[in-house]
Amino acid sequence: MPGRVLTRVPVTARSVFACLLFSHLLTGCGQPPGGQHQDYAPQQRASLSSVFYTGNPLPDPPTTAELDQVAERVESSQPWERELLETLYPDNHALWVYATRDSDGDGLLDFWISDYYGRFLEGDTDLDGDGLDNVLDAEPFVVTPGGQKTAGLPAHVDWAGQGKPAEMVRIQHALYDRHRVLLVERSARFTPELARSVYDVVTRVYRALFSDNGTLPTLRIIATEESSLLNPDDEAGAGDFAQVMAHSQTLEIYRRGIGASPVIQLGYLAHEIAHNIQFSYDYDAQRQDEIMRRNYFAAPHFLELVGQYGWTTVDVELEADTGYALFRPHYVVLEPHEYRYRGRSPEEWEAWLTAIYEEVGEADYLGDERITAQHILGDYSLSGPWEWYSDYVIAWLYLAMLDSLTDQCAPERRAALAAAFQNETVQGEWPWFRFENGRGAAVLAHLDQEYPLDPVDIDYLAEQYLQAAHPGICTSG
Ligand SMILES: [Ca+2]
Ligand SMILES: [Ca+2]
Structure with missing residues (x-):
């Protein structure tokens, strides 16, 4: 499967789903x-x-x-x-x-x-x-x-010498000194809010991975860029919030992601860093070399993991015209399989979803019982196991934040908060993603086990991000 789907955050239009799935280079879909x-x-x-x-x-x-x-x-x-x-x-x-x-x-x-x-x-x-x-x-x-390798940040990327607010400087130094993750500005700037969201995702959402000065060999740089494509108006990229580049172990964040509200930042950053984590399951020098040379992805450990939740592969021959020797086009990803989820191809899932969409209409689409019963989060999550996993991370995090309010907020107030959050904030950015559908999905137990959330952290995130987005609905006392 050529890989525009591999590492990108949820798309904004249903039609883009098919585009992402079926487009090949040089044909259709904004090429x-x-x-x-x-x-x-x-x-x-x-x-x-x-x-x-x-x-x-x-x-x-x-x-x-x-x-x-x-x-x-x-x-x-x-x-x-x-x-x-x-x-x-x-x-x-x-x-x-x-x-x-x-x-x-x-x-x-x-x-x-x-x-x-x-x-x-x-x-x-x-x-x-x-x-x-x-x-x-x-x-x-x-x-x-x-x-001139030194332990600290060199001057040309050190925010301390660039007049940044003290909190941004502290975050940049903490992430680099402790976790070897460099926040760097390229064609766009970080905001204080984005720096804080990044810091909270690394150190709180993924505390289990990054505690005790932990590092992730597949996450080296978090960079800000204006847009993924040079033409920011091309719809193939206009909806991009962020993207992981596995070959350079880089997470790029674009204008749309930079300007999003902090609770949305928290979601897409958790989604993207989940990609870095997915790649780390199969990280070694030889695989990294194959990614660097030809963007070839072999991920046996990750595929074994998602195999427990219904993902299988069908081996395919790589097409001759995906082989590039002279230069390296980024979006030609070599994966020697196609994917099946619960035995169905992405194309079959798309046809099934489209039929429901046409039957019930836009407003109720992802709340339809046939979709919720299978815990399907949205179109993008069925484009392959990589996005499926990362989209469940968003759902898992948002549900955990809501559930952490149990003690301080009556059930009907929590339900009102959940509805406002889903229907206003989340749907406003990601119309085809319904995090509530994740409740009860088997993979959530895996996420709980791999990335146990500290109660202090989840209370903090619920207060600082979720409650801050919808003040006054769920008040304490
Ligand atoms: Ca050099
Ligand atoms: Ca070289």
Whole structure:
């Protein structure tokens, strides 16, 4: 299954479900430039100026030799590679060089590229090979002999020197010093609220993983970007809140996620970091190398886990035209299976959901008894086991927050709060996601066991996020 579905947060339109599932590259579903005749080269170049951190140094301009070679290499490459490169960067040989360069010659390309509009993404996480990650490297394109690896944050990413509020500085330092997670600004800025939401998800929702200075090898960077696609208006990306890039162990947060209310931030951040956790089930150097080189995903441990809840796989041959050697398009994910949930393909689930939707109408759709009886959270959660698991994390967290109010809030007031939260706040952002449907789902017991919530934490989260979003409904005393 080509993987636009792999790592993204719930979509906003039902029709996008089919789009995410069935779109292949270069066909349908917002796949751009060809017919649009717009030159994205200025934005593509600009994406290089914040590819690691705001205002990072730019790569060296292509040499004459590189320009000569790239033309030859493109000429002799596979037709689908040549076609995509020419579509994304028409006749722009300088950008072809950046898309294909491997500065330190280790087989990992400097940059990956977005196959939608050609945004440049971090590829090789230490592209000059001097031992210092690009994001920590004041000169990422210049080998610094002996390195300057220090325990603390280097000045170019340290919020202490950038006039940020003291609380943001404290959070950035705590996450980096204790958990080796770097908050970094790229084309967009963090807000104090977003920094706090990130901190609370890492240290409270996932306390069990991150206590005692715990780290996650698959979560290295949390970055803010304006949008996932260079064209922010393309509906293929306009609904994106955040996304995990497994190859660079990065969680990117976009404008929509930055501006969302804190309780929504809490939900999508828990969802996304659940992806980092999923990848950690199968993390080792060899698998990471396969992800870095060709975005190939083998996840036997994760698939065994979700197998307990009804997910099975059907092996498929990888299509020849998913093999890229010259450059690395981000959204071509190689998964050697298709998925079945309770024996049905995503397409069959989509047809079933659509029939109910057409029968009962938009307002009652996800509250329909046929859907609630199976604890189905929404369309996106059936697109594959990765999103299924992460969407249940949101439901699990929201239900735990509601349930923590039992002592201080009568049942009818709690029901009123739950309704307001679902129908106003959640539905306002994610119309096709109903967290209440998760109540009673078997996987919730797994989440309780893996990520036991501290009672103090869940009370705090309910107060600071849920109650704050709907004040006055569920009052104490
Ligand atoms: Ca390299
Ligand atoms: Ca470096």
